[in-house]
Amino acid sequence: MAPIDQKTKNKTFAGRDGNWKKSKHNAQGVKKKRKWIPEQKMFEGSLKEGQGFAFKRKQRVKHEYNKLLRKEKKKKSTESKLVYMEEYPEHLRHLYVAEAEKLKQEAWANRLNRTKLRMKSADQDPEVTGASEMTDSGTGIPDPTATSEKGSLPISNRMKKKMLKKTSYQKTNEEYETIKEKRRKKKEEYLKNKQHREEAIQRYKQKKMETFQMLSKKTKKGQPNLNLQMEYLLQKIQGTDKQQQSHS
Structure with a gap:
């Protein structure tokens, strides 16, 4: 066994710069270049890289703000429900609901009356309107036509246009119906033509079969019947002559 030097007995060896995996073939005094990274850079992106860090920060703030808005809205809705329950007891709620419905109907009737007056002033002659509103002087009963006119609330021109204007769903539905x-x-x-074609083919086949059966008849001696064949040819010639005469 080789002798051990006392100096190297308790000494620990470390590589260059504390990295023992570093290559040993590097020249003495030559340091490897490292990319400089600024320590004060806290976010992603930069002026050169773009607005990555600013955009992400903006999106995060926006998300937090929307969360707060949703919470506030939820809180307000729950508070309003609680107030409604506290102010209006269960046994009186139907009265308040009926009152609100009545006020809504009155507002709608007033609006329709205003549109009626506006349409009268725009479309009708003032003399005609005055005559329609006159009552019967003898009996004091109003004219039934006037009462019926008052009872029927008209629709304004804007409402008419809105009603006549078709939505995209209605347009697409109509287009689909036309295509259908x-x-x-x-x-x-197609089915009608197919049926006619099949009937014509059936008639043609039947006619061919009849002619074949007629021409394939034989005499008692087993020879082909020439009389029938000649008669068939004569009929065919007469038929072609008739067709030519009709065309001429």
Whole structure:
């Protein structure tokens, strides 16, 4: 066994710069270049890289703000419900609901009356309107036409336009219905033509079979019946002559 030096007995060896995995082939006095990273950089992105850090921070703040808004809205809705329950007891709630409905209907009737007056002033002649509002002088009973006119509340021009204006759903629904109708007609026509074609093919096959049976008849001696064949050819010639005369 080799002798051990007392100096190196208790000495621990470390690599260059404390890295024992570093290559031993590096030249003495030559340091490897490291990329400089600023210590004060706290976020992602920069002026060169873009607005990554600012955009993320903005989105985070926006998300927190929306969360707060939702919480406030929820809190207000729960508070309003509690107030309603405290102010209006259960046995009186139906009265308050009926009163609110009545006020709503009155407001709607007033609005329709205003539109009626505006339409009268715009469309009708003042003399006609005055005559329609006159009552019967003898009996003091108002004119039934006037009462019926008062009872029927008209719709304003804006409301008419709004009602006549079709929504995108209605337009697409109408387009779909037209396409569906076209397809149905096309299918019916195709089925009709198919039926006529099949009937014509059936008639043609039947006629061919009849002619074949007629021409394949034989005499008692087993020979082909030339009389029937000649008669068939004569009928065929006469038929072609008739067709030519009709065309001419």
